[in-house]
Amino acid sequence: MLTFEQKLAVLDSYPELERKPVSLGRINYHYEGSRHEKKTVAFHLHPGGNGFVYAGLLRGYETDSKGFVNIRDFSESELRSVVEASMASLSMYIPEAPPAGKRKKKQAAETADSLWTNHEGQNLTLRLEDDLWYVYADLNLEMAFETVEEAREYLAEEGFVPATE
Numbered sequence: 807m808l809t810f811e812q813k814l815a816v817l818d819s820y821p822e823l824e825r826k827p828v829s830l831g832r833i834n835y836h837y838e839g840s841r842h843e844k845k846t847v848a849f850h851l852h853p854g855g856n857g858f859v860y861a862g863l864l865r866g867y868e869t870d871s872k873g874f875v876n877i878r879d880f881s882e883s884e885l886r887s888v889v890e891a892s893m894a895s896l897s898m899y900i901p902e903a904p905p906a907g908k909r910k911k912k913q914a915a916e917t918a919d920s921l922w923t924n925h926e927g928q929n930l931t932l933r934l935e936d937d938l939w940y941v942y943a944d945l946n947l948e949m950a951f952e953t954v955e956e957a958r959e960y961l962a963e964e965g966f967v968p969a970t971e
Contacts, residue, residue, distance in 0.1 A: 807879050816885050817848050818950055823894065840896040848891050849874055859888045863895035865917045865940060865947045895950065898960065922966040930966055 808816070814833065815964040817823055824837040835848035851857035855878055856863065861877060862873020867888065869875050877885055918933045932954075933944045939957040951957040961967075 807855060808882060808885065810851065810855060812882070813851055813885065814855060815910070816882055817851070817889065820889065821892070823847060823889075825947060837893050837896055839893070841898065842896055844873075844896060847889060847896070855881065858892050859885070860892050862894070862899075862951055864888075865938075865950055873876075885930045898951065898956070921969040922961050922969070924965045928966075929969070930961065932961065 813892040814825075817833075817835050818825065820835075822839055823837055826834045826836055828834050831853050833851045834844045834846055834890070835851075837847045838845065844862070847860055848859040849860065857869075857877050858874035860873055861867035861869050861875040867875040875888060877888065880888070918943050922930045922932060928943075930948065933940050933942060934954070939954050941951075941957060942959065948958060949957075951960065
């Protein structure tokens with residue numbers, strides 16, 4: 807388990823995060839590069855060791871009702887990983903979602919996994935799970951999106967194209 811000072815040092819090492827003291831000696835870190843209303847990446851880091859990082863757009867983390875994961879027992883590498891994934895997820899543009907009925911019908915037509923490849927022969931899989939579109943590199947989650955269009959745009963920006971079967 808990292809000490810309070812070690813957690814602060816890790817978070818302070820990211821110039822894109824802004825340190826904001828709050829009540830009772832706790833510290834928050836805001837990410838102004840967020841393309842969402844949500845800007846808080848680290849929440850209520852406390853001298854007693856407790857603290858939270860926003861993982862509401864990520865998969866593989868047990869979060870509370872507001873999308874935060876408790877980082878009390880995280881190692882430095884685990885903390886860096888979740889902080890970087892949190893900032894990446896908040897950096898992605900999510901357009902206003904269409905009404906739920908239209909979105910469900912459109913997504914239902916596109917439920918199959920799709921393989922994407924780049925010029926280096928690397929493969930990513932695009933998969934619909936629980937009303938979100940996930941991009942996987944093998945079994946590792948790369949990114950999550952609310953719409954298939956957003957996921958495809960991301961893949962294209964990263965140099966991937968649909969693989970021909």
